[in-house]
Structures are given as C-alpha cells and as structure tokens.
Amino acid sequence: MIHPVLLIAIPLFLAFLTPIVGIGSKKYARYMAPLAAGLNTLVSIFVLFETFNGPVFDILSGFSPPLGIVLMVGPLGALIALLISFTSFVVSLNCLKYPKEPVVKYTMLYILLMMGATGMVITGDLFNLFVFMEITSIASYGLASFNRDKRGYLGAIKYVVVGSIGSTFVLVGIGLIYAQLRTLNMLDISARLSQMNSFTAIVAFVSLFVGLSVEAEIFPLNTWVPDAYRGAPSQISAVFASVAAKAGIFAIARIIFTIFGYSNYLWFVVILGMLTVIIGEFSAYVERDLKKMLAYSSIAQMGMIVLGFGIGTVLALQGAFFQMLSHAIAKAVLFMAAGYFVYRTGTTKMESIRGLGRNPLIGIPLTISVLSIMGLPLFLGFYGKFYIVLAGIDAGYYAIIALILLASVVEVAYYARFLKIVFDKSAEPKEVTPGDYVPMMILAVVLVIFGVYPYPILDVLSHVASFLAGGV
Amino acid sequence: MDLQTLFGIFIVLPVLGAFLSYSLGKRASIVATAFSAVPLIFTYLRMGDWSQYTFTALGINMSFELNPLNWFFILMTSLTSFSALLFSISSVKERQNGFASLMLFAVAGANGVLLARDFLSLFVFWEIMSWSIFLLVMRASGESARIYMIFGAISAYFILFGIGIVYHYTGSFLYSAVGGVPAYAWKYLLPIFIVGFGVKMAMMPLHIWAPHAYSSEQSFVAYLSGGLSKLGAYGIFLTFYSFATVGVLAGFGTFRTVTIPGYALALVGAFTAFIGTMLAIFQDDLRKLLAYSSIAQLGYVLVGFGLGTPLAVGGALFHAFNHALFKAVLFLGSAAVIYRTGEYRISELGGIAYRMPFTFMAVLISIFALAGIPITSGFISKWMIYEAAISLKFVIVTPLMLIASVGAFLYSFRILYGVFLGQLHRRHEHIKELPPHMLAAMYILIVPMMVFAVAPGLIFDWINSILVYYGMNGLTYTTFSYQSSVGGANMLVFFVAFMAAFMVAMGLFMMKKARTVDQYDNYLGGEVRTDVELHAAHNFYKPLREVWEPLLKYSTERFYTRVARFFAGGFEEIKKVYTGNPQDYAAYAAMAFIVFFLIGWWLL
Amino acid sequence: MNAEDWKKIQRMMSKRSLWMVHFCTGCGAVEMPPVMTSRYDMERFGMGPMATPRQADILLITGYLAVKTLKRVVRVYEQMQDPKYVIAFGSCTMNGGMYWDSYNTVKRVDKYIPVDLYIAGCMPRPEAIMDAFLKLMKMIEEGKADGWKRYKEHYEEYRRNQMRVFRRWDE
C-alpha cells in the first residue's frame, strides 16, 4: 500500500534537496521539479487505484483521528491530486525550456506550490488545509513576481493583498469552529455540526468560503487574477490556472459538501458562479492582452465549475469535475503557448502574435485546447459544459443557464478571434523547439484521449454521489 | 446489418480515414475520396434495410437508426462529400492533408447527426461537424470562421438548451421519449429547436454567417452548402414531424388546415427565399452570390416543411435533394473557375465557357435546376411546393416564392454571362479545361438531376416511403407524371414534346451552314477594339440596384455588428470591476464577506 | 423546282425585304427622314432601318467619308452577311464633291468597297432616293446587284486600296 503522505513528503523532501543539489550543479537543480512532479504523478495514480475500494485515511504522528492529523483521500481527491501533479509535471517540462534565474529558488517554489496544492486536496484536517493553503499562496506570491518587472510586482502585490485577506478569513473560520467543537478533523466536524451554535456555524462557513474563494477565483474575490496572471511567467500562470485554482475550488467543494452540507446556500453559489462566468467571459471579450484574456477566461471557467457545484446534482458535480480536468489541461496548454508567443515576440499584445500558430506543432495542440475550452465534443471540455448545462436545466435554472450559454457564445467569439489571429496568414510562423511543443502535445493528447474515451474518468466520477452526500 | 457495421461504416471509417489522410501529406484527398466513397456505395446498397439499435454509453441510453428519412439525407450528403473530395484532389493545393481529414471529420459528424436517434449523439455529432466546418473555414479566413463559429455556437447552444428541456421532462435522451414532453413546453421548445437548426440552413435573419463561410475553399463549400446545410432541414423536419408531431403543432391553432407554427415557418421561409434572392442579384463575388442563392433556395425547403401537406413536405425533401446536387455543382464550378483563373469577382471574369466547355455545361444544367427549368429535376420540387401553397390558397407565401424564383433567373444569368459568357479576357486566353476527375466530380451530381427530371417517380418512391414512415399520406404519382389537387404534369410527354420541338428547330437550323468568327469581330458601331475589355459585367444590375437602393441600406449584418458593438461597450463597463487597485480589491473582499454572510444568515 | 427557281424565289424575297444599316456620316442623312416617314414611306417596300450590320442587307453611305470613317465603313461592310448591297449617297461619295481637295477625305468609295448604286446630287432629293431603291430592287431581281461577289473575287485589290490609305488596320 502506498501512503498518500508520500504525495507531500516527496515534494517536500525534494524541495529542500534542491538548494543542496543547486550548490553542486545549478543545471541539475532544474530537473528537480519534473522529478518531484513525476514521482507525485506516479504516487497519485496508485493512490487513485487504492481509493476505489473506499476512502484512504493516512494517520500522521501516531494519533488516531479525530485527535491526530489525518490525510483523507477519496477517489475524487485522488483524481484532483493526479491532475495537479500531472499538469505540474508537464508544465515543469516546459519550464526547463524557459528557466528563470535564480533557478534554485524558482524550482523550489514551484515544487512547494505543487506540494501545497496537493496537500489542500488530500488533507482531512481543517488546520492542515490552512497550512497547505498558506504554502501554496506564499509560493504563488513568490512565483508571481518572478519576472522581476513592474507588472510582476504589481500583480504579486495585488495577489498578496487579496490573498492575505482570504487567509485571515480562513483562519477566523477555523478558529470559530475549533472554539466550539474542539476538533479540526473534517469528518468529525461534519458529524458534530449540530452541536455548534448555528450562527457561529454560519459565520465560520462564510469565512471559510470567502477565504477559499480567493484561490478558487470566485467573484468578487478573483480581482487579483488578471494582474497576477499577466505579471507572472507564463508557465507559472499555467500552474496558477490548473493547479492552485483547482485546489482552491476542491477545498470549497469539500467545505460545502463534506463539512457543512448547506444545501440551502447552493442557489447563492449558483448565482456566484453565474456572475463569475459572465463577468469573466465579458471581460475577456474586450481584453486585448493575450495573457489577461486567458486569465479572464480562466475566471469564467472557474465560474462554470462553481456553477456545477452550486447546482449540486450528481450530473452537475460530474460536469464540474470534468470541467476541472479539462480546464486545467487546456488552460495549461494555452498558457504554455502564450509563453512561447511571449518568448518569440517579447510582448503579450494580441496583435503581435499574428501567424505564430501556423506551425502545426504549436497549432494543433493550441486548436485542440481551444476547441476543448469551447466545449466541443471529441475533446474533454465537452463533457463539463454539457453536463453542467444539462444539469442546470434539469434543476430548473432556465434563465441562469440561458445567460451562461450567452456568455459561452461570447467565449466562442473571443477564442475564435484568438485562433484567427494566431493562424493569420499575413505573418510567417517562427521556429519551435521540442521544449515548446512536447508538453503541449502531451496535454493535447490527453484532452483527445479522454474526450473520445471518458470512461476511466466516469468510473472515478461515479463516486460523486457519495461525495455529494457528505463523503470524501 | 448490425450496429457495428452501421457505426463502423458511417462514423468510424471516416474518422479512420481522417487520421490516415492526415498522415499522408500531399494527395491526401485521394485516400479521403476512397473513404467517402464507401459510405456512399453502402448507403445506396442498403436502401430499405431499415433497422434500429439501442445501446448504452456514458451511462445513457443511446440509439442509432437507419430509416427512409436519414437514408435519404445520408445519400445526398455522401454524394456531395464524395464529389467535393474527388474535386479537391487537384483543387486544394496547400495543406491538403488537413483539408481532407477535416472533411472526413465533417462527414463523420454529418452521418452521426443523421443516424442518431437520441439527443446526446445528435448533439455530439452536430458539434463535431460544427468544429470541422469551423476549422475548414479557418483555412481561408479567420474572420469568416469566427462569424461562422459564433453562429455555430448559437445554433449548438439553442439545441443544447432544447435538449436540456426535453431531458428535464423525460429524463431520457431518446427521440422516442420526446412524447413525454408536455404540450405547453413546446411553446419554448419549438422556437428553440427551429433557431438551433435554422442557423445551419441559414434561415433569415440568422443567415449572415453563410456569405462569409461560403467564401472559403470552394470544393469544401460544395459540401457545406450542398450537404451540411441540409442537416438544418433535417433537424427542422424532425422537430416538426418527429418530435413535436402534427397533433402538438395543431394545438397552437390552425390557419386553414396549416398549423400556426407551420405557417410561421412558411412565412419565414418565403421571406428568406425572397430576400436571399434579392441580395444575390447584386453580389459581384461569385461565392457570395451562390451563398445568398443557397440561403434563398433553402427558404423554399422551409416553406415546404411549414405548409406540412404531403405534397409540400415531399416537395421540400425533393428540393433539399435537388439543392444538394445543383448547389454542389455550382460551387464546384466556382471552384473550377477559381482553380483555373484565381479570380472570383464576376466583373473580372468572362468567356470561360469557350475554354472550359464541359465545366460550363455542368454549371448550365445546374443553373437550369436552380432556376427551375423543367429539363432538370429542379422544376419538379419547386412545382410541388408552389402547388401545395396554391392549393392551400396562401396569398402571402406564394407570391413571395414565385417572385423569388423570377429573381433566381436574374442572378443565375449573372453567373452565366459574367463568368462563362461574354468576352474572354486576354489574361484568361490560355486556361484549359479541367482534368477528367474534376469533371467527373461534377457530372456524378448532374446525372441524378437529369434522371429524376424525366422519371420523377423514381425519387417519389423514396420520398413516399419517408412520408409514410412519418405517418403522412403518400403522393399521387406514376413513374413519369405527378399530380396535386389543383394540377399535374407529365414529364415524359414534356420531354418527348421538347425533343420533337428541338428536332424541328435543329432541322431548320441545319439547312444552312454558318461561319465562325472571332469574339472581337463584334458590332460596336464599326469599332473593333481589341485593346479594351468590353465585357459588360461590372455592376450588372445597376438600374435595379438604383431602384432598390433605399431598401438595400438596411443590412442584417450591419445590425448584428451594431449589436455586437453595443455589447462590447457594455462589456467594457463590466470589465471596469477589475480596477487594478488593491485597495478596491480589499474593499471587495470585505463587502463580499458581508454580503455572503447576510445571505447565509437569511438562508440557513 | 430546280435550283434556278429556288434562286428566283430567294431573290424575290430579298428584293421585298431590304433592311438597311445607314452609315450617316455626311449631310445626306437629313434626306432619310422624309423617305422613312409618311410622305414617301419606304416601309411600303418592306424596307426598314436596322440597328446592326448583322441584320442588314443594304449599307447606306450618306455622304463623304474621311479616312478614319472609311475604316469603320469597311468593318461594318465586312460584318454584313451575304447577299449585301451598298448604296452610296451624294456627290461626295463619287468624286469627293466639295471636299475634292481635302487631304483626308475619300474621293471614290468604290475603290474601297463595291458600291452597287450611286445616287447623284448634292444632296439627292427623296424622290431620287426612292428611285434608287426601286432600281436596286430591280437589279436584285435580275441578279445584277453583285457587289458582294465582286468584293470576294477582288478582295486582294480592295484590301490593297484600303491599306494604301490606312496606316494601320487596328487603330
């Protein structure tokens, strides 16, 4: 049996090993990130298989729950952990092509970011959730400003401001719960929720929700997103979109379904999701900066996931998880492509990237991921949108789904414009190196494989019902 | 035939072909043609082999079926896709592998849409088709592709919304379960489905993507206009006569035996035909002219479906078939002209017929079909729709259709004269006739048009089986003649009389010999100018344009552009939420907490 | 019915249906309106104006020809279809008339195209024109109006004469 704790232990160990390796050879230090992420991917695959027989609880430091610290991995958590480590792995391959100085710190923060995000997903303990969230955030702050230019610092400072407010709320929420229940174990809290003062419970819930919304990019706590994504190195933006945000949204899902089970609150979550989608899509439509456009689009996609959680039926949750997978993968491809464009042109203006996608090695994965984000079939993105819309109508949210579909038309419009610019015939394509296209190709192939044959994912998502009922 | 064969031949095979031809590089179209020929032959052989299969995928009950209706539509889409691919072997010069594989994806998508008997597969294949078209259009122009995709998305999302509503009421995706949708829900479902499918057939006012998309690679557009736009017609047929059924439609009230939704559809169709025709007359771009013509012709199909009598529906189906053939030939003709001259503006062409006579003959016959000249089957389908409208005594729909068909003469002569007749420009003097396989691609489609013109009974057999399958009365016909309640015609008599008259004329004509002179030996007040081009094709219908000018200033496209600009302005305002100021963001966070909390307090 | 009878019928029909294209370059054309209208009414004889040489039988040259105009006349003549007849009108077409010493006026039209009938006078009265038409009809009936045959037979000579005054054929 493989312990889920390895998912945290390995990257933590390798992260602290990195400076030591870095003393010997800076060249090898760069390879620590793919190594850590790759190992994590392997481990999470094993963990995923283990969880099929039931949630895996990994008890740390000798105390049994609810007293001790516990890792709690259900199939869905393992799936998201796999997603996080896999995308981190592929993006880190791309990072090898575009190393940022100082490499040691960059690699270390990268591994820590991945580790924190994984921890947020697999922890079974509220305070650990906070700790991992802080690790993720602080690593993110560092990475967001790694370009060491004005935009990078500005983006990071906004992220820091909003992020620390969020952290505070989370801490307050945890404090309130601990004050009343004297426990931090999620299942334990869930079981003893009725003992809590209902008003305090609401305050705690809202605090946690607001705090985690920052990472999950829910309106109006997603204000940092455009600037931070724009300022960060493109590979880091990819990780933000596909790793950090996914960890945050999964944490929110656990807060809602596993801990509190407030089904009354869900329609407000639907509204929030709708607002996030609409504002994200509409802003992306008028945005002329490539990376900001992708950032707004990322917000909108996160909104779709929130919407899926808010609708709260099995179908909707399946859609939301599909959406998480497809968005993480497709957006990683797009941000890596953006990194390539930025590298080739030195700017992120939309007009400057004309014709750069005409090389099929870049163009094909780019097209596949755009089509996936548009929600077209044969690609993974189809299932997410289809299930969520269907579930929304089934649950009677007619007007909201209509608005979402309107926003999707807007999305199609700006992504088609993006493709139009990228495939513009007036400019010649530039050369590409394997470091550019191999990671994109890997992810695009994943999009297509699971788009055509989604059954493995559906197998995992068959556990959604128990998650919905308060399981893990 | 079992499910595996059906699925394998119509969907898996084209997809495999797509991957194979992509890996081939140059000359990928040859392989793709072979792959598209298999479903065509298979379809033809499997006529009457109706069968239905149900299976479970994604945990959902799904179903495929071969029935007279989708057999009929598969036949026309396969025909057009085969000939478009055959034509593209030479006409597509750059990145042929991408073209061929996307075409095959579109073929798979179209076949899937047609075979589907459940909404999930309908939607999946609909979208596969949609994105392959998007990427194919993208090859020519990104902006066209964008406009196409926006409308494609509108179409898809309307259909998706409709599917959602059906699912909400029935909990199933099967067509057979649609009966469970309560009658009042059809108030919303009907317009949703009509808009969703109507976009694909470029129904007014959702047509503006068509002139853009139809300006891309012409051999693909032959398939897009000929084959894929028929899927919209198919969808509307299904909506009316399979999903909603006449009983539900009649629940909205009837107007002289025609249901109110049907009457509305017929009106929309008639206006589409009329306005499409009037716009086609003034186009100088050959591709856009054909695009508007396509819009207009599909208007007739809408009218037929709307009127809903067996004659009208049969006529609409027949017209869809005819349109698939003749519009594919016309677009292939346009492709041929562009292939040989590189020019698509009518005013810059002329006299191509003297150098490409076989191409001209093919285009001429298709134009006969387009204009409804009785020597091709194009007449019979129009006749059926007219007769249906006349026998119902509709005084708005009928004149619009009739005058639109007069307008069709105007723009079809524009093509004939501007492109093929008149003066051959000096720069086009050295062009050659097309290679045989490209001509074959066109003549394959000509043959059925001619055969069904003499013996419409052959196709009426198919149409009748569709009508009977969907519970309507059959048509009245024999092999050569057909009847409505108000009139009828015998095509054999017509052809014999035509041949006799032609022989008389021929006899008179052959009595004297004639001497052939050069095209520059022309009476121009005694002038013989060889240095200026005197092809009178520029701004051909100028007087008519002057008369129409006050109306032409209203443009749907401009309306949409204005709407888009208005929305974009609104979006800019919305985007201002992201002020870029961390202090604002902190305030948002605080406000968010308060609001979330208050709502939580109220709710929980 | 032998070939001769057939020819006779043909001539009868040609005679009774003379359509003309008038090349109205000179002042003589002003005499045509009375010929066409109610006073003299040439349509009595089945004659009528035609818009193009393709449809016409008579080429009517109503006055002097400049060199540049001659070129057009020759072209129009060659575009007409056999049998075709030329009537030259007024003294200018015979000898140059008042333009006898002009450097760029054609003096004798029948050097360049075969004229079947000249109408003398400056200008000829409508009566003279009607008379000429009747004479032409008679000539056609008798088979004497054979200018179009002469043009074919002596094509080289006519063309030589034409090229003597034209520098280039295509301007």
Add this chain to the structure above:
Amino acid sequence: MMDLIIDIALNALYVLLAVAYGLLLLGIARKINARVHNRVGPPVYQNFIDVGKLLAKKTNIRHNWIFDLAPLFGLAGALLTLLYIPMGGYRLLSGDGDLILLLYIMVIPSLGMALGSGASANPNAGVGVMRALTLMLAYEMPFLLTLLSLMIFYNTTSLSVLLCKQQGFRWAIFVLPLSALAADMALQGMMMKKPFDIPIAPHEIGSGPMVEFGGKYLGMLMLFGAAFAVVETSLFVDLFLGGGVILNPSQYGIIAYMVNYFVWMLLVLVVWVIAVFINAVFPRFRIEQAFKFYWKWPTVIAALGLAQAYVMSVILGVVP
C-alpha cells in the same frame, strides 16, 4: 396507335398554324403602326417574306457553339410553349402540364436567347439581356399576382380546367376585372411593346440581345417572336376570355372546334391590337422607370384583384 398519330398530326398542325398566325399578327402590327403614323406601311404578309429572306441568306455568322443555342432553344422552346397552350378550345398538351409548368417553359426560349446573345461577347447584348431580365422581374410581379388570383378563385392550376370553368361566357374578365386589367398591363411588358421595349431598344443598344444575330439565326428568332406573340396573347385569352370557347365541342363536334378557333383568333387579334395601339403612341420608358411603374400601379391593381379573388373564394366560398 392511329389515335396517337392523329393526335400528333393535329398538334403539329395547330402549332404550325399558330406560328403562321403569329407572323401575320406581326405584319398586322406593322401595318397598324404605319397607319397610326399616317403611312401606307408594308403588306400584312411582309413578315413571311422577311423570315424567308433571313433563312435564305448566303452567309451566317456565328461566334461559338453556345451562340447556336439561341435559335435552337428559342425556336424549340417557342414551339414547345405553343404545345402547352390551349388554342380555340383544343387542349394540345395542356392536359399534361399546368400553368406553373407553362410559366417555366415560357422561360426556355428567352433563356436560350440570353445564352446565345451572351456568347456573342457583344456588350450591347449583355446590357440588353440585363434589361430584359429586370423588366421580367418587373412585370412578373403583377402578372404572378393575377395568375394567383385566378388559380385561387378557380382552385386549379390547369389551363384546360380553367377553360372548362369559363365556358358559357363566364369569363374571368367579368369576374375578376381588376386582375384582367393588371394582366393586360403586364402583357405589354411581356411582349416588350412600347413603352416597355427597353431590352431591344435599337437606338440605344443596337437591338440589344439580337445585336449579333443575322441570317438564319435572326430568322429563327423571328419565328420564335411570332410564336410568342401568339403565346402571350393566347395566354391572356385563355386566362381571362375563356380561350374563345363559345361552342361546346362535345355537342357540336368539329364545327365547334372550327368556330372556337376563329373566335380564339379574333380574341387574340383584339388583345394584340390593343397592345399594338398602345405601342404605336408611346415613347420608351427607362428600365428603372419601368420597374417602378410595374411594382407600383399594376401591382396594386393585381393585389386588389387577388384580394377580391381571396375574399370571394375563401371567405365567401364562391365556387365557379
């Protein structure tokens, strides 16, 4: 078998007579025109001579094989059209094809002519065809509305049925006078008589589509013109004047056919002469004026006629 041969022979005879009558009508038109102009004018048989002369021309100029389609399609189409028009109560083939078929057959000769003249590469021809087509769009508007009013009122699209229902002087012109008026106005344009002879305006565009045709080409086109003079007037007679059927053939046999044929000829002549008189006194419209004219007054009149037919047939339920 014998019946079939007799039938074919009769059809051929009727068509031949119609063409001959058409040539005569053209001659009559020239004569009338001349008399209105205070001239003597040509003999009425002048057009026979003209056609003979043209067909006997020694040389014929052609441009290419598409050019040949003009006389071929023109004459063939015209003969074909004659076969589908009942003349003097004799149905010919009109039982095997209705008005819609007839309308489309009527296009064949014009289409052939448009093709041939287009192939001549003469810009005048292109302009002429453009005018002809524009004019067609113009006059078809009122004409189609009147046709529709007839088809709705009599609930048939078959010309022979239409004739049956108008027997006994129950002519459509008495029932639907507005439609008849609009149809007659449209007829003027259909026959390209002044003020609507814009497409063939000889003084502007060298007789338009016909600019390059001479000899046998023009001769065959004249035959087509003659046939169409009969087709168009006869169409009006059949639609509104009961096709000249005054005696019932089943009652009076062959005599009825002969009488009817003469009455039909007379009525055709009347319709033709009205058009010719209008032609004689009017100047020519410009094409956009013609278009505006047709889509204004005749269309309004035709629409009123259609409204009348609609009210009578659908609302009042009159069955003729």
